[in-house]
Amino acid sequence: MTADSTPALVQIADADTDGPAPAGPSAARGPRARNTKAYLQYVAAKIAGAAVSLFAVLVTSFFLFRLIPSDPVKQMTGGRPVSVEQLQSLRRQFGLDQPMWQQFTSYVGDALTGDFGTSFQFHAPVIDKITEALPATLLLTGTSYVLYTALGIWLGTRTAWRNGSMSDRFNTAFALTLYSVPAFWLGLLLIIVFSVGIGPIPGMFPTGGLESGNETGFAYILDVAHHLVLPVVTLVAVGYAQTLLVMRSSLLDEMGSDYLTTARAKGLRDDVVRRKHAVPNAMLPTFTLMFVNLGHVVAGQILVETVFSWPGLGGLFYEALSVPDLPLVQGLFFVFATAVILANTLADVLYPLLDPRVGR
């Protein structure tokens, strides 16, 4: 659906920049060059803003985890009995005996080179743990992201187009109900019903994990897909409502518009009016939401991953929290926030290309 709408909107943007009668390449270059320059300035401003945000995130994670607890080392040891010497060596190891500004500069310097310190519980560099877990998260949340976005757009379009009908009411109510359900609970319930099995339903899906561990080649892919089913169903069920509601309300906004009446007066089929005229215009708010959600793909779903023992970033975050493994928590916090910032910046940069009214 996005692929449908994007070229059309970009064409509109191009037509606007070209002016009424582009006599030739030289005539067209004038306004287009000016617009390109304005656009590049806009992009530069957005990227600068993102850089500022990234720095703010660095500062936050530094202060959040170092200043609020009265003694970070006590937090690290988590109440286990340790001697004074051990505490002091821990302080030295994490540079906590240095003045605050020195800690801060070395922290920022390290973070910029991708060094988030060493995890307490795994005794491995934080960055290694993160890169290890990233593919699993991307597989799980990426798959469900694509599915719930597509489902949300499809159902949102359908419900809005038949606004007030039985199927509209049913679909909206169903989506709202699933939207109110805690995702981790739905996951637990699905495990009980389809993995453990109750009554006549046999356990047909694995209770968790990414793989069974003894498959190779094509069988391995099937095995992973088999493990993927329940968590993906959970995430899609909880996630598609938001896209549906946004798509539905923005399409309803468009439906009274004159240009749709015009399109119908031209004799176009209802189907064509919807696909070629109404939906591309109604996509803009959905597009924004899609990028907001894209940022959260990396953050994964902490609880869903935990419930399904998925070896991704969310599960890692949960493990780090229960220790608490502060360097790992800090590193993950930074990665999660960075992903959101990058996705938002990407949306800001792409938005004027889709909607010529923005940012010029």
Place this chain on the structure above:
Amino acid sequence: MTTESMPTPTKAEPAQNPRALARARKRQSAARFWREYSGHRSGLWGLGALVLIALVAVFAPQLVGADSQSVTGAPGGALESPSGEFPLGTDQFGRSVLALLVWGTRVSLTVGLLAAFLCVAIGTVVGIVAGHFHGWYSTVLMRVTDWFLVMPTLVLAIALATVMDRSMWTVVIAIGVTTWPTTARLVRAQTLAVESRPYIERARALGGGHGHIMVRHVLPNVMPLVLAQTTLVISSAILTEATLAFLGLSDPTTTSWGGMLQDAREAGAVSAGDWWYLAPPGIAIALVALAFTLCGRAIESVLNPKLGVAR
């Protein structure tokens, strides 16, 4: 809402004092709001469910007994299936799951309401101030808002709850301070719209200061929007509370629905297939969250009929 022109009912008695007039207008406006709200069937369902749930929370001791949360001297055996005596079975300590469910209503509603109140209060103040003043402090405020907006809410809330003491207030604060930016942006947009109206200029010309204009003129006009936003925030706050409690970041001594789910998971209810222990807390969370969402959507569509919420 309150400033829209009314049929002037006071032509016959011009001596009526302005306060009584204002009261009459407010009453009329409320009556009209209720008339339109009651046209939304789903909104009425949500409201009815909320009244019922609130009653359950208030009368929890009378309904299931004040001592049903105590682990010592629990009436049943561990993890019993539903029976006549325990309609939803028992937990690993032999307490009735139904009784715990009733008690959990209190925590979920309290945390949901307080967190939403905190969130909306911060959002409204920041939004109005950022919309009213121009120049650098508005820019700074909006920068701070944007910065909170890009933080993954749940991650930030979990981080806050980790570094603070385990208590109900920690959860309230963690949810409140991480969710306000959306409200702030909404309120700021509405403030900008209100401030461009002529009566604000009139108030300024008559010598109204910043405080007067923000509190007496802007605030009443953003309140309806804030009300709709509050009901929507409550349902997400209740979901976040359940999540934090499930992670064990809430007060372990009070019974909450998220905490019950955590207990159930730790007791091995998942692998044993004890659905009667796991299903009810989740259904309760979903019901409350859905009820608040339905109310919020109905209020929203009364205020902005273009949204086209199904009646």
